[in-house]
Amino acid sequence: MSNLAIAQTEIEIAGVQEFLGKEIPVIEGGFGEGEKVVLAKTIAEIHGVRPNDIQSLINENIDEFEEGIDILDLKNSTDSIGSLLELGFTKQSIANSKNIYILSEQGYFTLVSLMRTEKAKELRKKFRREYFAMRKQIKEHKPSCIEDVLISSLQEMKAIKQQLNRATHHALSAKAEVKEIREIVQLDTTSWRSETQTLIAKIAINQGGFEHINLLKSESYELLNKRFGVKLDTRLTNKRRRMAEEGVSKSKRDRLNYLDVIEEDKKLIEGYVAIVKDMAIKYGISKN
Template sequence: MVSLDNFQYSTGDEVNPSKEVRRLNQLQVFNFNNAQVRTIEKEGQPWFVLKDVADVLEIGHVPALRQRLSDDVVSNYPIHDSLGRQQETTIINEDGLYDVILESRKPEARAFRKWITSEVLPTIRKTGSYTADKPKSQAELLLMYAQGFVEMEQRVERMESTVTAIQETFTKRDEDWRNQLNGMINGAAYRAGMSYRDLRNESYRLLEERGHCDLNARLRNLKTRLQDSGATKTQIDGANKMDVIESDPKLKEIYTNIVKELAIGSLSGR
């Protein structure tokens, strides 16, 4: 094993069982804590088998997980199983991988993400694939590590920009909009003989139905991003579904219309 600080490059002479890498036909397979994750290079970019990533992160019901991901991060790919049969398998690109990691509540999710970003992806980008061949020189290895580190920093900067936009939701909340909707829900609930909580939950249900979204999943993702960005515990604990809705202009518009409809419906039902 050739080692340089925290970077390890397999020479094929020995294998770390938690990070084993091997080839299987067109697939490149590695193990993270004894869990198999198959990867594919497609158009020069790494893709990951969704089921394998979900298994590592203990996320159940893969079809539902697939529905929560946007189409631009998901694809299908023909893979041969152990019996030689070709089957269409759902794969996700790098952005999709981060989306799935953010959905996991498993403590190891952070370690998995760090390993992917600091070791696996830099190796794929610089060599085009996982390899068991030893670099020709230590200088080559240094160059690979430096280039990977630069790309990693650039990705972190992009992620920090996203997080900054999320945090601004807390400092620039549209209180007028929220107060207006809260007033309409309060009035509608009173006229309909319902509790405020029940009508609020019904409005969220309608939003998920019309907006094709999972508010609970988005809220978990929001809290994870806030935690990763160093937000205070008060900010993280205070994040709610209204923050999720307001941060997405499309959801905000749909939700506003839903609340108006509920308010009008309560008037007509008097």
């Protein structure tokens, strides 16, 4: 078991897991304690494409990913080559790589949603069931095979569903429920970026899956443009141009997204937070 210190939490290489006849690393952390993550290199292996193709797809659509929530660049987040070697990279591949990405579950679904193929659709569902959906195994009672893990996960989901059904009988009136939702989705200005993106992910799940994230993000930005009479794309272009004039590297400029533009204007922050709250109420996000 190895540890790699990056971002807010450590990455833990917990072992390997068989998927489609391949042994892939089981990695946790980076975006939050115990959260499963996946290497872009592993995604390439699963989908039968070159790692460079996955890296190019990410870089060409970098605006779709929120750094620290959807994606992390290990190449630019750690100085330890040894840690990257433990993840299966060679010294040559590390030296030749501009970026070495890991993705959260939300980031993985954002990436796969950009891959418009039937195979991507099939693998998206399968990978969620057999990788991200599995709970961390308790060492003292470690299941002997993936079927045991899936059965355990389904049983846990069934128990949660039963609890939710019981809770329904004690639900408040519609007016009180709306009031509760408003309280739940209150966001503060210090953590608005991560909390709004997390809330959008919850809305996506409520709508059927993480593949809805990009549409929901687009909806939130369009509403902000209309309500405040702004053009986020123009502001983003101008911000990148200013940074270029200041000598900021192209890779850093490319990582900018609409949230970076919103962050510069307090009124836009307040407006965007209000819009995401309204979307949560519109799409029926509740405390449970």
